[in-house]
Amino acid sequence: MKLIKSNYYHKMILFSIFLITFPIVTVGGFSYIRASHTIQEKVNMGSLQILKQMQHRVEQSLRTADNALTQFTASSSVAKLLTNDVRDVHRSSSIQMIEELQEGLRRIQTYDLGMSDVQFIQLRYQWKMTNKGYEPFSSSEPDWKQLLGAKRGSYWNIGENSIDLVKTLPVTALEPPAAVILKVPYEEISKFLSVDAELGKPFIMDSAYRIIADADSSRIGLSVAAQPYIQQLMVAKNEQGIIPIDMDGNSYNFIFSRSVYNGWTYASYVSIEAMTRESQAIKWFTLLVCVLVLVAGVAASLFGTRKMYIPILRLYQELFTTSSGHASLLKGKDELQLIGEKFRAYVNTEKKMSHELQYQHNQLQDFFMLKLFLGEAEQQEIEDKLLVNGETWNSLRVLVVQIDTLDGTRYEEKDKDLLLFAVNNIVTELVQESDRLLKPILMDQSQVNLIRSTHPTHEEAVRFIDELANEIQQTVKYYLHIKVSLGISRPFNYLKGVHRAYKEALEALNYRIKLGNEAILYIADVQPNDRSLPEYPEKLKNDLIDAIKLSDREQSYRLLQQFSHEVFSVQLSHREYQIMMIGLLTDLLRVLQESGGLLQSLYEEEKSLFDRLFELQTSNEIVEWFFHSIIVPSIRLLEEQRSKQYLRISEEMISMVHSDYDKNLTIEMCAFRINYHPDYIRHVFRKEVGMPFGEYLAQYRLQIAKKWLTETNMKIAEIAEKLQYNNSQNFIRYFRKMEGMTPGQYRNTTDTGAADLH
Structure with a gap:
């Protein structure tokens, strides 16, 4: 199926792609970010662990040296030197103590720390023991007390070229007489620092944030206290951690670990780029997977969207396909919007039609009620309207309500129609649907009701009618402040008697002249004698006249029999039967006279028809006489008149064609x-000529065209224009269709024939 340029189709595709793309991009992006974050965390934790291991190795070596120095200072040889003066190096005791001191210092230097020198400083007696041996203080000797400062006990001191472990002796003395200094070169500690991709660039800072160990020896001794990340480090309370920094345009993680042993800070710069190098591979792999899934999803969405869209397209084409077979343009809207608008229009149309149908139904119901009360409803129509629903009753009555007078009220005569409408509404509310057939109706300044009674006895039915009539009268008076009277017919059982009952109810109301206003009048009370002529079958009479006018003999005979049955089904005298049939004869003669017919040609004078009717004895004789003596001649006469009329009309039309x-x-x-x-x-x-008027006119114009083609030099376009063709092509097309050649060919043929004759 060919897809039109569809906004909705494109929206479905975009939405499907979005539904596929969004979760893929979201999950892929989240996976990549999570993986990168996890890798960074692991690298940071790994770097921190390596840094801690490096710190452990350095401090283990420092502690070993510290322990060795502590053992040395606790020896008896050192204790002797604190109180004994050995400046006299020639004494044997002094020599022995100096040798013991040298031996102890050499043992300390055997530890694998790369110590460059171990010095024993005798402050009281002003001499020192170094790698060079015993030396008294010279004149250029530094002020050791000032160098040692106020610190006492054991502590690490940062020297110019080395890191010094200083122990004052004795440890608890406020004015120590001696001190031992162990010097460790910066380069020896830097040997513990190794640069790798995972750890980055490690280094060690003292408590003043001066670099004391670095793989890059040029950085040793530099102070980094002014760096921003050091400021963050100073504020940080934790012993270890990670601080993101930017340095030289690159991003790093500054990893640190503080030492509780000597207050140093072990740190390293770890490059973010190096850490995320593995995550880049994950990124590209994730991107590749997402692209593959996305391509597969888009292909599936295109296929699925097309499958889902085809029913919508078919519905749209069903609703909007024009007479040319093409669907109308969307005009900036999508199909569902247009379909929705169309269905809303259909719903509105349906509602409107429902209202119209309901209105028409009410109108038809009112019309049926009018026909029923006027005696014009046929038996089949009555059965279809009322008996098909299984309506039952024991007796029926017609109840008519009329306004007595408006004198003495606040109403005027012009308000009477509105008051009748109000009375009709009141009666409709008071009379239950189970107590009436169809709804009440307004007829000729009267409100008319067909009341049914299901009461088993006549007395109960009369009591019900009395109560209903009084309630109607009192309610109307209470709400409208007007007086009304009610006329009630005799009870009857068959719906054919509705017309007669309606007349009875109206007749009962005429007795207000005797009984006064605001009366409830039963026809049975005001006219106790129920004997009257049957209703004249007006409907059958009209149908019979229509059948005669249509020249339908069979239908006329059938309706005549029905008319006779209606009249003779009631017990009347012979003269009364004749009066009813005279009425039919009079109506037929009047119709014939209006049509211009003269049945007198069949008889010497018109009165002989009535005389002949009076001579007939049975209903069958009357029916046969009416049919053969009145109806059949009437049909024959009307047919003759119709033929003459048809001929005259066709001749006049032909004359107009020939002239115009x-x-x-x-x-x-x-x-x-x-x-x-x-x-x-x-x-x-069509009936007289045998062809439609348009075809006859076209053929006559064709004959005129052929005449002009042979007898004149008129152009074909001029002929077409004179003969009222829209253009010459239509004329040529019709001429070829009828004559088998074009007008030009026809003219040439006739010209050639004329030349041959000459």
Whole structure:
């Protein structure tokens, strides 16, 4: 199926792609970010662990040296030197103590720390023991007390070229007489620092944030206290951690670990780029997987969207396909919007039609009620309307309500129609649906009701009617402040008696002249004698006249029999039967006279028809006489008149064609001229001439065209224009269709034939 340029189809595709793309991108992005974050965390934790291991190795070596120095200072040889003066190096005791001191210092230097020198400083007696041996203080000797400062006990001191472990002796003395200094070169500690991709660039800072160990020896001794990340480090309370920093345009993680042993800070710069190098591989792999899944998803969405869209497209094409077979343009809207608008229009139309149908139903119901009360409803129509629903009753009555007078009220005569409408509404509310057939209706200044009773006895039915009539009268008076009277017919059982009952109720109301206003009048009370002539079958009479006018003999005979049955089914005298049939004869003669017929040609004078009717003895004789003596001659006479009329109409129309063929002649113009309906003369012309009016006009114009082609030099376009063709092509096309050649070919043929004759 060919897809139109569809906004909705494109929206479905975009939405499907979005539904696929969004979770893929979200999950892929989240996975990549999470993986990168996890890798960074692991690298940071790994770097921190390596840094801690490096710190452990350095401090283990420092502690070893510290322990060795502590053992040395606790020896008896050192204790002797604190109190004994050995400046006299020639004494044997002094020599022995100096040798013991040298031996102890050499043992300390055997530890694997790369110590460059171990010095024993005798402050009291002003001499020292170094790698060079015993030396008394010279004149250029530094002020050791000032160098040692106020610190006492054991502590690490940062020297110019080395890191010094200083122990004052004795440890608890405020004015120590001696001190031992162990010097460790910066380079020896830097040997513990190794640069790798995972750890980055490690280094060690003292408590003043001066670099005391670094793989890059040029950085040793530099102070980094002014760096921003050192400021963050100073504020940080934790012993270890990670601080993100930017340095030289690159991003790093500054990893640190503080030492509780000597207050140093072990730190390293770890490059973010190096850490995320593995995550880049994950990124590209994730991107590749996402792209593959996305391509597969887009392909599936295109296929699925097309499958889902085809039913919508078919529905749209069903609703909006034009007569040319193409769906109308979308005009900036999508199909569902247009379909929704169409269905809303259908719903509104349906509601409107429902209202119209309900209104028409009410109108038809009112019309049926009018026909029923006027005696014009046929038996089949009555059965279809009322008996099909299984309506039952024991007896029926017609109840008519009329306003007595408006004198003495606040109303005027012009308000009477509105008051009747109000009375009708009140009665409709008071009379339950189970107590009436159909709804009440307004007829000729009266409110009319067909009341049914299901009461088993006549007395109960009369009591019900009395109560209902009084309630209607009192309610109308209470709400409208007017007086009304009610006329009630005799009870009857068959719906054919509704018309007669309606007349009885109206007749009962006429007795207000005797009984006064605001009365409830039963026809049985005011006219106790129930004997009266049967209702004249007006409906059957009209149907019979219509059948005669249509020349339908069978239907006329059937309706005549029904009319006779209606009249003779009631017990009447012979003279009363004749009066009813005289009425039918009079109606038929009046119709014939209006049609211009003269039945007197069949009889010497008109009164002989009535005389002959009085001579008939049975109903069958009357029916046969009516049919053969009145109806059949009437049909024959009407047919003759109709034939003459048809001939006259067709002749007048042919005359108009012959005289006005060069004008824009239509069937409507002909009908207007002879004062008939267009449909009627169209039917007459076709019946008399044997072809439609338009075809006859076209053929006559064709004959005129052939005459002009042979007898004149008129151009074909001019002929077409004079004969009222829209253009010459239509004329040529019709001419070829009828004659088998074009007008030009026809003219050439006739010219050649004329030349041959000469």
